[in-house]
Amino acid sequence: MSSFTEPGQNAPDAAFVLALTESQTALRAYCEASLGNREEGKDAWQRTNVVLWRKAGEWDQKKRFLPWALAVARYEVLAVIRDRQRDLLVFDEDVALAMVDESLHVAETVGARRDALALCTEKLQPRHRDVLSAHYVLGHPHAEIAASHRMRLSAVKVLLMRLRRSLADCIERRLNEQTA
Amino acid sequence: MPRLNELLVESRTRQLSAAERKELNDILRTRPEARAAAAQWLADDVVLTEDLRTAQMEALVDADTPQGAGRVITKYRSWFQWSTTAAAAGVVVGFLCASMAWAIAVPRGAVTEWMMLFQDGFEDKNGPLAPGFPFRTGVWSGDPAEYSAKLKNGGGLRFIQAVGDRNSRNGRANSCDAFRILDLSHLKTQLDPDTESILEFSAEFLDTRPKPGRPVHLACHIYLFEGKPETLQPLWPVALRDVLGSSVGYEDSVGGGDTGREIKVSTRCALHTKADYAVIHVGAGRVTRNGTEPLDLGAQYVSNVQVALKTQALSGKRLLGRSP
Numbered sequence: 001m002s003s004f005t006e007p008g009q010n011a012p013d014a015a016f017v018l019a020l021t022e023s024q025t026a027l028r029a030y031c032e033a034s035l036g037n038r039e040e041g042k043d044a045w046q047r048t049n050v051v052l053w054r055k056a057g058e059w060d061q062k063k064r065f066l067p068w069a070l071a072v073a074r075y076e077v078l079a080v081i082r083d084r085q086r087d088l089l090v091f092d093e094d095v096a097l098a099m100v101d102e103s104l105h106v107a108e109t110v111g112a113r114r115d116a117l118a119l120c121t122e123k124l125q126p127r128h129r130d131v132l133s134a135h136y137v138l139g140h141p142h143a144e145i146a147a148s149h150r151m152r153l154s155a156v157k158v159l160l161m162r163l164r165r166s167l168a169d170c171i172e173r174r175l176n177e178q179t180a
Numbered sequence: 181m182p183r184l185n186e187l188l189v190e191s192r193t194r195q196l197s198a199a200e201r202k203e204l205n206d207i208l209r210t211r212p213e214a215r216a217a218a219a220q221w222l223a224d225d226v227v228l229t230e231d232l233r234t235a236q237m238e239a240l241v242d243a244d245t246p247q248g249a250g251r252v253i254t255k256y257r258s259w260f261q262w263s264t265t266a267a268a269a270g271v272v273v274g275f276l277c278a279s280m281a282w283a284i285a286v287p288r289g290a291v292t293e294w295m296m297l298f299q300d301g302f303e304d305k306n307g308p309l310a311p312g313f314p315f316r317t318g319v320w321s322g323d324p325a326e327y328s329a330k331l332k333n334g335g336g337l338r339f340i341q342a343v344g345d346r347n348s349r350n351g352r353a354n355s356c357d358a359f360r361i362l363d364l365s366h367l368k369t370q371l372d373p374d375t376e377s378i379l380e381f382s383a384e385f386l387d388t389r390p391k392p393g394r395p396v397h398l399a400c401h402i403y404l405f406e407g408k409p410e411t412l413q414p415l416w417p418v419a420l421r422d423v424l425g426s427s428v429g430y431e432d433s434v435g436g437g438d439t440g441r442e443i444k445v446s447t448r449c450a451l452h453t454k455a456d457y458a459v460i461h462v463g464a465g466r467v468t469r470n471g472t473e474p475l476d477l478g479a480q481y482v483s484n485v486q487v488a489l490k491t492q493a494l495s496g497k498r499l500l501g502r503s504p
């Protein structure tokens with residue numbers, strides 16, 4: 001499969017599709033970091049992709065794609081903040097607005113952190129990887145993870161936090177090694 | 181910032197209490213370094229999730245080998261403890277065309293029930309398959325292929341050429357693929373929470389090569405997604421990272437022999453409660469993903485593509501009280 005044409009429309013060119021694809025993790029990270037909530041983040045991320053696809057012709061290919069895409073994402077995140085139900089949000093509106101700008105810097109570093117993380121997760125024990133996948137990918141509740149891995153509930157929480165911090169430290173170490 | 185991290189982790193798994201929410205927001209409101217740390221933590225959550233999901237997807241793709249024939253891959257294994265014997269004994273409620281199927285509720289009250297969601301024999305189509313991944317529901321599109329009315333049992337889709345995928349990991353042209361997006365959103369409100377719901381996807385393939393040749397991999401894949409179908413096209417197949425569930429079934433054919441023999445391929449997938457739509461995918465390609473041998477395509481067809489929904493009550497005890 002390589003064609004992305006939509007009958008009757010001018011399809012974005014290969015450079016756009018490639019840039020959009022490569023920016024997905026950064027865009028999603030930006031949306032979720034700004035909103036502090038996966039579901040809202042996903043909503044903003046999907047809206048961003050639809051808008052980017054429609055605006056493909058406006059991208060100046062002499063300029064970097066990610067900053068342009070993040071500017072679009074910023075508008076979509078602000079729209080989610082404006083439209084969302086207050087009782088469902090994690091961040092208060094003023095905090096979310098502050099996080100919108102804070103997260104821009106973070107999103108620009110996602111590529112490097114992703115590469116570093118890949119080296120870190122390679123070294124995970126299979127059991128630890130399973131626990132992380134159950135939590136992060138499958139979204140299983142802690143109690144379910146505890147039951148399926150024959151662990152106490154408190155042990156699952158401690159393990160997840162320990163693994164998560166350990167991976168964050170590992171990312172920093174790898175990045176420091178690269179810049180040293 | 182251990183407390184900040186704890187609150188962020190807790191917010192991921194449950195709704196924070198009002199006091200916890202206030203504490204989190206106060207930390208972020210008053211401490212710029214906490215905002216930077218929180219943004220980094222949350223962004224790393226996404227990166228980690230992507231990394232773990234990619235590893236799962238790679239394992240899933242690797243499982244798409246002869247050793248994995250007929251196996252069902254899902255995030256919810258318990259769905260597949262369901263006995264196929266029970267399925268075989270089920271009551272066939274009726275085979276309806278796709279347009280009618282949405283108008284009826286999922287039937288309740290029987291041990292195992294079937295409902296046809298989609299059926300296409302390609303009888304009413306001609307000419308080439310639309311190129312690229314579908315941009316909406318209700319259309320087939322994919323690699324170079326053409327509709328044919330020459331088959332003895334009616335219409336079919338002839339696989340002509342494999343095209344490399346720009347968005348895939350290796351971009352190799354391993355398979356000639358056709359896709360269709362099916363809307364499942366209407367089912368969300370119709371499914372009984374006390375039933376297991378399984379999608380069964382099947383297709384009949386033909387390999388009309390008169391003499392045996394190189395093996396060709398004939399496959400059916402089904403993928404379930406949440407969200408809006410129109411967001412999928414620009415991101416395919418990268419969007420597979422967000423798949424809710426998937427399964428694959430296949431047969432390998434060398435042709436020859438009875439060239440009119442139908443090769444039925446089927447697979448089953450649990451209907452995830454969040455699924456808004458399914459992508460069904462039929463293809464003919466290399467037996468091994470990393471193979472370099474030429475593909476012997478042009479004589480392979482697919483026809484009679486069907487997606488059926490099977491439902492079965494979860495509790496045996498309850499079934500006794502629900503007997504028709």
